[in-house]
Amino acid sequence: MKHTETSNEGLKRAYTLTIPAKEIEARIDSEIKKIAPQMKMPGFRPGKVPANLVRKMHGEQLHAQSLNDVIRESVDSVMTENKLRPAMQPKVDLSEKYEEGGDAEVTLELEILPEIAAPDLKGLKLEKLTVPVTDKQVDEAVENVAKGQKNFEDAPKSRKAKDGDQLIIDFLGKLDGEPFEGGKAEDAPLELGSGQFIPGFEKQLTGAKTGDEKVINVTFPADYQAEHLAGKDVTFDITVKAVKVAGEMKIDEDFAKSLGLDSLDKLKELLRGQLEQETAGMTRTAMKRSLLDQLASGHDFPVPEGMVDAEFEQIWQQLQQEAAREEDPAAALKEVEAEKDDYRSIAERRVRLGLLLSEIGQGAGVEVSQQEMQMLMQQAAQQYPAEQREQFFKFVQDEPMAAAQIRAPLYEDKVVDHLFETADVKEREVTRDELQAAIEAEETAPAPKKKAAAKKKAPAKKETAKKADAKPAAKKAPAKKAAAKKPAAKKAPAKKAPAKKAAAKPAAKKPAAKKAPAKKK
Structure with missing residues (x-):
């Protein structure tokens, strides 16, 4: 294999590699010798299939694999000989003019890691x-835990619901007048002001009383996970079955024990x-x-x-x-x-x-x-x-x-x-x-x-x-094997999708879903 440097600018390098046909052919012969003893064919004893028949049956596959291996080894040789430390995956391309039986011309393009002088860390x-952490902060933390353990009690039927109250409701969501999947629930608890339902939902129930029936209008967030509802205007038929008020939570030994603590x-x-x-x-x-x-x-x-x-x-x-x-x-x-x-x-x-x-x-x-x-x-x-x-x-x-x-x-x-x-x-x-x-x-x-x-x-x-999440990119693994014909990039399996929430109950502000890599085919 011969190689010539065609570009040397800053951290960018480019080379042309010429791999003689005899090297590729020698690799194919080597592969045939490896697999021939393992082959079985009618009319031949196990391991006695002639090399020419092995080549005839598997020639295309053997040629592709051998060419890949020779290119990979040639690229590794250039890297070693020129003491190159690739910053990212090098680009390796086989000339379109290549024909089986001829020399292979390959172009190698890459960026290398810079030489970094040993830093002087003595002056850091x-x-x-x-x-x-003060006792006051701990007491406030205990109070916040207690607030999260609210016990709601029935309020008088004449009470108008306000922030902090809990409603027990039935609801039915409709898009263009028709019920949509996930938009129905019965005896659903909703604490006003909690922000657990989509924007505008809770606000329209402020002032509601036990027994009220209402129709409210809301708009789903543009980034809502259910695409058929994202950004859509919908209505909800609401029946308020109960209004409850938070009971006083006493912070004492019994409260701690109710949380499973001594x-x-x-x-x-x-x-x-x-x-x-x-x-x-x-x-x-x-x-x-x-x-x-x-x-x-x-x-x-x-x-x-x-x-x-x-x-x-x-x-x-x-x-x-x-x-x-x-x-x-x-x-x-x-x-x-x-x-x-x-x-x-x-x-x-x-x-x-x-x-x-x-x-x-x-x-x-x-x-x-x-x-x-x-x-x-x-x-x-x-x-x-x-x-x-x-x-x-x-x-x-x-x-x-x-x-x-x-x-x-x-x-x-x-x-x-x-x-x-x-x-x-x-x-x-x-x-x-x-x-x-x-x-x-x-x-x-x-x-x-x-x-x-x-x-x-x-x-x-x-x-x-x-965020200062500097990635130690210099500690990179060696380049991936080069291919004679550029294959589709290998992809990770698709990430697990989060469980769907009821349509009416997304967080008011939800983080964007991570873009999962495409499923491996």
């Missing part, structure tokens, strides 16, 4: 903002632990963002465009989904579009941080163990129906990039923990509000290229800019 200084002190202990865990998570988030800000400000090196494109696409899809859930989707999307360059900068920052964290992790010997990887795969598999999980595991095993994506978040956390241990950390006690403000500070977002006038932020920009 971090502030650890801690929030002590005592009220045990409940407080449990809630204190939850609050401490929550604030510890917030503390870590603030520290991590400060750490990433310092790393980002102290390092500037070129990053592969393909990795930036992929990261930007993820950000952009999220923003579009969130804009679609706004009251005025068109205006929200327009505002996001106006800041497209800023989001591109965010994507570039994430990729650069991911590569830097990977370099630091490799230098420090940070690894994700096989046991941890198995745990991550098990967790990821829960997104798929039970009958497709085996298919998902095989997909991850066959697709190094998929495995890298699953591994990346835990690897990043391990590198960050390593940096926390090596940094100069000083603790400072703050209030919860001060900690929250530090997390929401705009310091982590990249500065826009042009100073824009103050305006309402586009949906989720703060979260997108600050």
Whole structure:
């Protein structure tokens, strides 16, 4: 095999590979020798089928497989010889002029990972903002638990329902005058003001009394999961069977025992632990963002465009989904579009941080163990129906990039923990509000290229800019096998769909469904 470099610009490389016909033919002969002893054919003893008959019967399949193997090995050889570290899956194409029996000309295009100088981590200084959990916060948490355990009692029939009251209703939903599937229920409990039904539903029942019959008009959200109802105007025939008021919940030992706990002190202990865990998570988030800000400000090196494109696409899809859930989707999307360059900068920052964290992790010997990887795969598999999980595991095993994506978040956390241990950390006690403000500070977002006038932020920009989920993209698996004829991309099995809710009872604001990969065919 001979190869020639045809392009060397920045991080982009391109090569032309010429694979002699004799190498392909030698591989086919080798494959025939492997399978011939296993073949059975009438008129021949087992393992005695002539090579020419094996070639005649399986020639096309053997040629395709052999060509694939030779191309893959040739690409690997070029990678090794030129010490290339691909940033993403290389593009490998077989010339359309190729004919069986001739030399194979292959083009190889890829982006490589940049050379990153070993970072100097001696100057890292971090502030650890801690929030002590007070008895008052624990008592408030207990009260919130009690509020969630309301006991509703029948109210006088003359009572007009208000927020906090519970209605027991029968309802029948109609689209264009006809009942629709999932739009009927009997003796359904509804707490006014809870936001558990679609927008406008509860508000129109405020003031209702026991025995009232009403027809209300509502519009399903544009992103409602039932497509035939999304954005549609419907009516509901309502019968109010009872109005109930919340009874007083006494916080005492019996209340704690009703929750399955030994005592009220045990409940407080449990809630204190939850609050401490929550604030510890917030503390870590603030520290991590400060750490990433310092790393980002102290390092500037070129990053592969393909990795930036992929990261930007993820950000952009999220923003579009969130804009679609706004009251005025068109205006929200327009505002996001106006800041497209800023989001591109965010994507570039994430990729650069991911590569830097990977370099630091490799230098420090940070690894994700096989046991941890198995745990991550098990967790990821829960997104798929039970009958497709085996298919998902095989997909991850066959697709190094998929495995890298699953591994990346835990690897990043391990590198960050390593940096926390090596940094100069000083603790400072703050209030919860001060900690929250530090997390929401705009310091982590990249500065826009042009100073824009103050305006309402586009949906989720703060979260997108600050999430700081830099992926250790540098720790990539080797390139996937090249194919003689480009096959359809292997896909993960379709994710498990959430159970359908009753048509009248979606959350007022629901998160956008994750886009599942197409089902493997």
